[in-house]
Amino acid sequence: MKFHKHIKEHLSLLKAHDIVRRYFIMNFFDGSLTTLGILSGAYFTNLNNIQMIIGATLGAGIAMFIAGLSGAYLSESAERKHQLRDLERAMLKNLEKSTIGQASKFVPIYTSIVDGISPLLASFVIILPFLFSHVFNDIDIKILFYISFAICFSLIFTLGLLLGKLSKENIFYGGIKALLIGIITAVIISLIGKI
Amino acid sequence: MATIKRLILDILKPHQPTVIKYAEDIANLDKSYSVTIKVIEIDDKTETVELVIEGQAIDFKKLESLIHKLGGSIHSIDEVSTGKNIIKHFYHDHKR
Numbered sequence: 001m002k003f004h005k006h007i008k009e010h011l012s013l014l015k016a017h018d019i020v021r022r023y024f025i026m027n028f029f030d031g032s033l034t035t036l037g038i039l040s041g042a043y044f045t046n047l048n049n050i051q052m053i054i055g056a057t058l059g060a061g062i063a064m065f066i067a068g069l070s071g072a073y074l075s076e077s078a079e080r081k082h083q084l085r086d087l088e089r090a091m092l093k094n095l096e097k098s099t100i101g102q103a104s105k106f107v108p109i110y111t112s113i114v115d116g117i118s119p120l121l122a123s124f125v126i127i128l129p130f131l132f133s134h135v136f137n138d139i140d141i142k143i144l145f146y147i148s149f150a151i152c153f154s155l156i157f158t159l160g161l162l163l164g165k166l167s168k169e170n171i172f173y174g175g176i177k178a179l180l181i182g183i184i185t186a187v188i189i190s191l192i193g194k195i
Numbered sequence: 196m197a198t199i200k201r202l203i204l205d206i207l208k209p210h211q212p213t214v215i216k217y218a219e220d221i222a223n224l225d226k227s228y229s230v231t232i233k234v235i236e237i238d239d240k241t242e243t244v245e246l247v248i249e250g251q252a253i254d255f256k257k258l259e260s261l262i263h264k265l266g267g268s269i270h271s272i273d274e275v276s277t278g279k280n281i282i283k284h285f286y287h288d289h290k291r
Contacts, residue, residue: 013211013212014211015211086240087209087240087241087266090209090238090239090240090241091207091209091240091241091266091268092268093268095209095266097263097264098263098264098265098266099212099264099265099266100209100211100212100266101266
């Protein structure tokens with residue numbers, strides 16, 4: 001509880017709530033679409049090897065995790081350092097040990113974790129039916145694909161609803177918009193599968 | 196030994212933390228503290244505030260280190276009251 005309060009204080013000091021939320025939504029969407037891409041590619045090319053599908057999806061998820069973690073940390077910490085130096089110049093004093101100085105170190109770490117974990121989480125959730133495929137011995141791989149697609153489109157739709165709620169527009173319009181992006185992606189990949 | 200009963204400080208601080216956070220954290224230093232902060236001037240990245248604090252025995256060192264921790268700088272000590280009672284004359288003159 002105390003740690004949660006500490007996070008909230010640091011985020012509000014640098015007004016970073018919006019950035020963290022944006023990173024989460026953007027990268028969760030990225031992770032969902034990338035996983036959809038891998039699954040669609042596998043489905044439309046009739047790939048039947050469950051281990052290969054899991055390996056490719058989690059591999060992409062881990063790559064996105066590291067890319068998000070390092071990319072967000074490097075850019076956010078550079079930006080926060082720049083802002084702190086500007087403030088130090090205005091204050092004519094070193095602010096490294098002040099609460100704002102500590103927040104400037106904490107916020108890039110927190111944002112990069114959110115940025116890295118969100119696509120990995122999306123990949124992991126979507127691929128769950130394949131991860132638990134051994135539980136159902138004789139299950140048709142096509143059913144696993146359908147369940148994963150259903151999870152993926154539900155996640156994309158929910159993300160759209162969330163964006164609609166944030167922008168205070170019609171939330172269903174937001175959901176449908178996001179869903180359309182997912183469907184277009186799957187359709188394009190299905191065309192590649194036919195080549 | 197005479198203790199500080201009332202202080203008026205001129206402080207330069209960044210916009211964040213807000214004056215509310217400053218007032219709360221300073222008041223939390225001691226149960227006897229009463230705090231009022233008034234914003235005097237706002238610039239692009241900083242603001243100048245006047246801090247009025249009253250208490251049974253104000254610990255200036257603790258107060259100073261808290262203000263530094265919150266990122267502020269004490270520009271000047273504009274008024275100090277010590278001893279048995281706060282002298283009313285000054286109290287009323289400076290009460291804004």
